[in-house]
Amino acid sequence: MQRIMNDPDIIVDEMLKGFLKAHSDIVEATENPRVVKAKDIPEGKVGVITGGGSGHKPAFVGYCGKNLCDAVAVGEICSSPTAQAFLDAAKVADQGKGVACLYGNYSGDNMNVKMAVKMAKKAGVTVKTVVANDDVASAPKDQREKRRGVAGEVLMWKVGGAKAAKGGDLDEVIAAAQKAIDNTRSVGIGLTPCTLPAVGHPNFEIKDGTMEVGIGHHGEPGIEVCELESAEKMAKRMVDVVVPDYPFESGDEVVVLVSGLGATPVMELYVLYDEIDKLLAEKGIKTHKAYVGNYFTSLEMMGATLTIMKLDDELKELIDMPANSMGLKQF
Amino acid sequence: MQRIMNDPDIIVDEMLKGFLKAHSDIVEATENPRVVKAKDIPEGKVGVITGGGSGHKPAFVGYCGKNLCDAVAVGEICSSPTAQAFLDAAKVADQGKGVACLYGNYSGDNMNVKMAVKMAKKAGVTVKTVVANDDVASAPKDQREKRRGVAGEVLMWKVGGAKAAKGGDLDEVIAAAQKAIDNTRSVGIGLTPCTLPAVGHPNFEIKDGTMEVGIGHHGEPGIEVCELESAEKMAKRMVDVVVPDYPFESGDEVVVLVSGLGATPVMELYVLYDEIDKLLAEKGIKTHKAYVGNYFTSLEMMGATLTIMKLDDELKELIDMPANSMGLKQF
Structure with missing residues (x-):
């Protein structure tokens, strides 16, 4: 195994250190070492978050940034972030307008997001979700709810992030992101x-x-x-x-x-x-x-x-909006 | 060999077709199928070009774009572009202010650029060059002229492209790019x-x-x-x-x-x-x-x-300037 690493057990933490240093113009650390937030989040907008296992760069932290995700929960390699990380991501992204959690359809993520949504509710933060299921090969067409989320998530984040940046309310952001992944x-x-x-x-x-x-x-x-x-x-x-x-x-x-x-x-x-x-x-x-x-x-x-x-016209406008993250820079 | 290709003998041409389609907002084809030019080059500026073998993506065509290289000559995999390609790149980039050819120190590239400079002169196009030699491992310090150009070329293009975009004349662009690689x-x-x-x-x-x-x-x-x-x-x-x-x-x-x-x-x-x-x-x-x-x-x-x-102050200003290419997007 020809890899650049120190201890495989702490590779995610070490990766995050380098990531935060290299992109300090776009992202910053939070109190939870497994939650990254965008710098200078515009005031008064709906929060947009995601999260997922590591090893998929630029996904997931690479889509934290301007007109994209406001905060991202980071899991171990190929493992879901914890419910606490999703919760903390929601908390740092929330500005009283609610938070859209746009994530991929994997059992661990489903479980942890579900738990985080409940914990957030108790903490007074409204979190609504869209679950990406764009991978055609993972289940038949009449069982779309079983399909995994893959690279289509990038387009879902692009659309949801842009809708929130344009001032959409929580239901509008959720509807746009849901339409993005449905399409x-x-x-x-x-x-x-x-x-x-x-x-x-x-x-x-x-x-x-x-x-x-x-x-x-x-x-x-x-x-x-x-x-x-x-x-x-x-x-x-x-x-x-x-x-x-x-x-x-x-x-x-x-x-x-x-x-x-x-x-x-x-x-x-x-x-x-x-x-x-x-x-x-x-x-x-x-x-x-x-x-x-x-x-x-x-x-x-x-x-x-x-x-x-x-x-459609709405998705085109949202896709065409500029964005700035490590993984997606668009003028 | 687990590769995505059709015929290895035409992989560079096929790659360029996909590249030009995918980035039609930034780059466009020229009469020479092995020369790519930036779209909407601002009028009246010094031309900045480079070129090199394929297989080094984003280098070299990925640095063709706004405030970077105006035209790029494309070689076979790991082989220099032809002198004709360097010449044609210079011709499409020239606006009567001359062209800075910023390339890497490899024997094939040296030979073809030298020939292209002569051919350009006959065609009335002034081409001056900077040869990148940032690879410390390739020769001792007192033989810097023998060192290869590697990833430092990206910074040379960034600096040279920015200097030209700011209205630098040919000698100023060459001096800035030379300083970039010397540093x-x-x-x-x-x-x-x-x-x-x-x-x-x-x-x-x-x-x-x-x-x-x-x-x-x-x-x-x-x-x-x-x-x-x-x-x-x-x-x-x-x-x-x-x-x-x-x-x-x-x-x-x-x-x-x-x-x-x-x-x-x-x-x-x-x-x-x-x-x-x-x-x-x-x-x-x-x-x-x-x-x-x-x-x-x-x-x-x-x-x-x-x-x-x-x-130094000049390099900092040039490095910090926005840029837009497939390989380097900077706000």
Whole structure:
């Protein structure tokens, strides 16, 4: 395991120290060492928070910043933050207007957020939630409530953060973020496994010469393991999973997000994006904006995810709003 | 080789197609398919160009944009762009005020830039150059002209691009970029090799459990191969190479850039940065600004580079200026 670390048991704390120093213009520490908050949060707005396990950089702390999340709860690697961390994130983000907690559909996060919402209520803080479930491969279409949240969360944060920044009230922020994720579908293809630093070896396998379509961010099994294919064929597989599920149709305007899973060279993401774009154009689907890069990763996994979100006028305006965080800087 | 590509022989062209589509708000194609230009270049300014081999994303095309490079020549993977590409980059960037070509010290690039400068002169375009040589490990201090350019190039482009955007004339832009690189030192530590897509296997070796201090971006041999160390010890090694070479001293204000080499999880870069920051603070060296992330990579190599640049008032102002490119967005 060729990693840059000291003690794997404290890697998250050490990471946060470096993160806070490097981005002191955007984020700052809070009393809870596992909660990061945005600097200079504008007064009087609805709070927007998220949280999740570590190892997915820029997710989750990388989306703490201007017109994005106001506070982020940080978990151990691939583990949910504690209920206390979600609660403390809500507390630092609350300005009496309530807090929107926009997070991903994983059992640990669900449990801890639910607990935090109750604890917050007792403390006089109203927290409402949106649970991202954009990963098409993780459950059938009629069981969307079982689907995991993956890179579509980035678009949910973008939309929810922008709506709050524009002065939306709590219900409006929740409605916009819910619409964002309802309009969003994702799928991933994994090319290599990843290794938790404290474990020292991969806890799942992807054989050389094969790829796993629909793999989750923690190596959750996908739809199919098949031979490694060309970028053109990978793009077709991804589009064929994502497009019919929503379904995205001719005339739709969309945001396309292609994220690397960590170790895939960024140049390859552009090769993949070019193929995806051609397929969408053939279908008459118009890309309003594309994000290509490492937006939601899984340590040193190789592979990529495709996320598509259908826009309406409101979502377009919110997506186009500037933002400033470590993971998403947009003029 | 678990890669996302079609034909390795055309991967650069395919990458550029995706890159140009994804970032059509910042960059655009030119008549030469291997030259990318910034969109909406402000009128009447000195042109700033660079160029280099592919596989180092965001370098080089990722630094084409506002207040950075106006045009970038694109080479094959790990190979210099052609003289024609450098020439065409100079032509599209020229507005009669001359062009600063800020590039890295590699034999192919030196040869092609030299040729391009001559060809440009015949075509009536004045091109002056700065050659980055920030990689301390690549030659002794008294042979700086033999040192390679590595991640310090990012700071050179930032400074040169900002100086041109502020209305500097050609000599002023060249002087600022030259000062930037003269004030900059870098070193890398490689943890794994990388594989050229057309080759299919690594062309150098880093054994598991070892690391190579001073490795180049193309696997050029470093100073020492030793056992894999903790982040704390790696940081010390890097600081001990970089700091005495310039030398950076107590009271100096610096920019610190920690770049991943491609496949190292970004969280580990923050762990490393935290250690580096502690060591610099102990020495009384003050970090004015830090960049931590994948700024100059080598395909899927694991490892990181440390770059330090000493600031004066001019450099500080230029570094702090906003910029907008795929690889560097700064408010």
